[in-house]
Structures are given as structure tokens and as C-alpha cells.
Amino acid sequence: MYTVKELYTDIKRRCFTDFTLCKGNMSYNWTQDINGITRRIGLSYRKYQSGFLLDPPNVRIRFNKVESILENIVNKYNIKNIGSESLQFTIMGNIHPVKGVDYEMFDRFISDSEYFSGTEAFDFVFDEMEAIVKYGAMPFFEKYQTLEDVHNHAISLREDDYPKFFLEMDHLN
Secondary structure (H helix, E strand, C coil): CCCHHHHHHHHHHCCCCCCEEEECCCEEEEEEEECCEEEEEEEEEEEECCEEEECCCEEEEEEHHHHHHHHHHHHHCCCCCCCHHHHCCCEEECCCCCCCCCHHHHHCCECCCCCCCHHHHHHHHHHHHHHHHHHHHHHHHHHCCCHHHHHHHHCCCCHHHHHHHEHHHHCCC
16 A cells, blocks of 8 residues: 555655755645745645545745734734734745646546556656646746736736735635
8 A cells, every 4th residue: 555655755756956845734845945035836635545636736935024024013913813824925826727737637546556556656646746837836936036026916916816816815804
């Protein structure tokens, strides 16, 4: 039976260069810190009796100066009901769908079977994840390198779209 330990080993084997891998709760995150900006690629998984399912990756950017100011305000005024994730990252990317990615692969169980080992099944799914990172996450990171980039995009959004872009607003509704 394919285990959590084997999943972690496979994820480490397929790690993204220039990013640091961290294990979360039912997730793995690759982070990269550049000049006060943290980029993160997140991969969640679900464990079932018959194996694992990986979710398509998500991307987030933290502008450390912005989040530090927000943390001070939240602490100073004892603001409640702010999720811990909301004060970790400034924006999140809606990078789906990425053209050419077979999203049905994310419905494929990663487990040992009579046809494939768990590692082989993992590789099929992770190939699609790599395409999402290459054609979705990396362009997102390139597009939002400064607060001015974020501002220029934000002023073009409808108010209903803010929660999809700015994480803090998800928790203030």
C-alpha cells in the first residue's frame, strides 16, 4: 500500500528548483523568498483508504511590509475572526484552467495497483502539476512582482472579485 511517507518521498524527488519544500497539514508548500516577497506554490492532498488524491496547485504571494502593517493593526485593535492564512499572504492566484493540462488526472488515485506502482501513478499526476506551475504559477509570479503591479490589477477588478484576489477579504465578509 502506498503511504504518506512514500508520497513525501515522491514530492521531494520532484521538487521545484529555487523553492524550499515545507510540509503542512494535508499539504506541501514550496516557498521562495526574494527581496521581501514570499512566493508559494501549495499542493493539498486527500487521503482515502484506497490511496491519495492531489488537488491542482494554488499560488500565493506575500508582500512582507504589507502583511507586517496588517498584523500590527489586527494586534493593536484586537480584531477577531481573521483566519491565520489571511495574514500570511497578500494575494492568491486563480491560475486555473491552464491550457493543455489534463485536469482529469487530479481525479486519479495515487496508490499501488496491478498496473502501476504508487510512484508511477504519482508521476502521471505530477506531470500535470508541473505544467500548471510552468504555465500558470510562474507567469502569475512574474506578473505581480511589485505592489504597483497588484494595485494596477486590483483597480480593474469588480468588487465581487476582490475575495478571489486578496485573501484578507475572504475572512471579513
